[in-house]
Amino acid sequence: MSPKILIIGACGQIGSELTLNLREKYGENQVIASDIREGDETLMASGPFEILDATNTSALEDVILHYDIDQVYLMAAMLSATAEKFPMKGWQLNMNTLFNVLNLAKDQKIKQIFWPSSIAVFGPSTPKENTPQQTIMEPSTVYGISKQTGERWCEYYHKRYGVDVRSIRYPGLISYKTQPGGGTTDYAIEIFHEALKHKKYTCFLKENTALPMMYMDDAIKATIQIMSAPIEQIKIRSSYNLSAISLTPKKLSEAIKKHLPEFEIDYKPDFRQAIADSWPASIDDSPAKQDWNWKHQFDLEQITEKMIEGLTPKVSIDYDY
Template sequence: MTVLVTGAAGRIGTALQSRLPGFGWEVRWFDRASVPDGIVGDISSSDDLDAAMRGATAVVHLAGLPTEARWEQIREANIDGLVNVFEAARRAGVRRVVYASSIHAVGFQPDTAGLPADSPPRPDTLYGVSKAFGETLGRYYADRYGLRVACLRIGTFEDRPRHVRTLPTWLSPDDCARLVDACLRSDDLSYSIVWGVSANTRCAWNVDSGYALGYRPMDDAETYAGALPAAEDDPTDGLVGGGFTSPGFGIDEVTSRS
């Protein structure tokens, strides 16, 4: 079972490099930046993707822009590049895609207890719009072509939480690998949206969809809570997307900063 991981040189990809093989997967690492024993390629190139997908059974798609940017940049990486990845998977007969979505697909959702992982898109940024697009594209490939697709609404991926605000949304590197492994392994996956968060005491979201795929997170951000400085009141605290919902993440503001 060969798994292709795009975006392998990035923060999440690097964490997976040292963990995913331990779950028994044979992994092919792909990035436009070089990765030890990996393939250098670009998701804007169908040729690169066709070569990389040959013989693979699943794709973990991480490559792209991980934050807000100008629309042209978002579109190139997270829309056009994503379509290329799904199309290459279909052409190559790859039957399973694990897609790195984000909580910013639902950033303007009030942060309420029991919030389901598949709550309707309410993106907080153009980045979040691109992630909602990716989830919808995944739905299309699942329905039309029978691909098994897992969309991970990842919270805050870090070695350890660095701010009180991320205590509910933290995803540890080990849990990230557990989540990807569950999505690669599950016979019950057809199409699913899953929260990409650890077993955080302060996270009250409904994690049933991840549980149904066999995801059993083991880390809890609360372990680090005592060492973090208290957060000041922030008007964006009650929304899933936190600071990304603030006026500073508007289109004009981001354009003027870039």
Template sequence: MERILVIGSSGQIGSELVLELRKIFGNSNVFATDIKNPTDEVRNGGPFQILDVLDYQNLLHFLVRNKITQVYNLAAVLSGNAEKIPLQAWDINMKALMNTLLAARKSDAKKLFWPSSIAVFGPTTPRNNTPQLTVMEPNTVYGISKLAGERWGEYFHKRYGVDFRSVRYPGLISYKTEPGGGTTDYAVEIFYEAVKKGSYE
């Protein structure tokens, strides 16, 4: 039986993904974690724990103690916020990934899912029929960290056998969670601001 850890279960992807994974694998086999409280659905539907992915020893202990076989690492400083705090965003995004790669290598969690982004491409990438392998010159902190993360995942796969998987998502929005600092979050923020202030700037 698979035992799954979702890191970042309070975010746009995590809050939905946890619910779907619990339908497939059972509530008690999908562990939701984050550094902030989740939705009531996530909290009440199965195990939830506050877990900081930047704390490697605690993360490794969690994986071993709960016999985790798969990890979904969704923790990140998103694109818009990353531009405001570039060095801190780099440190958080890369350390979160490296900790999960290292912990997966040292535990039974041999499958690691980590979302990448179309931000890896940048302005010099061909815009029509963009191939999988092409020019990648990202010009944002988020894109640079995602490109580096893809390479680290490939390295850990080839060198240590970690089953690393990633999808390059475009902008994502959610009607269930508040915006988290991505570049497309304005599509949701405009409605929150309109209700609160009557306008969006």
């Protein structure tokens, strides 16, 4: 029997695509989308939707009980660059929503949780190349601190209360379907919009800043895959490393130039450079491969083709960054 699913933060960069994929897999009425605001027409027309502030414990519990929810995907978060501007808001949103969901699972009002972590849990003292699953973690951003703390609480609730919580550490995610969400890796989306509209882009990171990246379709696949895996296959209850490709702005711009030879890029690093410098350049995700058979599909050339193909019909629209 298909699970009854609640997605919190369904209008966000990941949540919007995850909602549509889960509805395709399980049926539109099995997946309840929710957010603090309504989403785009495609999302709103695809199935049930609730306006929900997940920091409001009683409102969250009401929705879960009303729809008899089995699984919660907690996708609401304030991302790295935005959280540096509003530290306490970022901390409170990222932590309070997690505790609300963990406590509902502890009280057996939901059966399973997906909570996303991030490469932001790592810090300047972490080995930058092929960063292992278990290593030094001294994050230097509000977002990273909240995600590292969340990982510890997820593992605690699993060990102490038997909560079936599952998590992956997302790298930077690239998609043409939604706008950038306030993250440090957003350049890898903005660059395509600007290349198609203006044939030039000013990047907020240095040209050789290497960061782990992934096409959104791979991230969605991994999210659904880990939640569908038999419980005995999930050996790590903090969060799994997840990897696809390692990318620099220079490497990405060169891939774009193969399709748009007139494209030009220049560089004006801002405060996000320090955030990027604190993160890994590449990730070892062998535990995810071993435990639940993770394997990415999209390489740089495929990502570039997909982004240009997907964004070309939209180039006449004025994007608000």
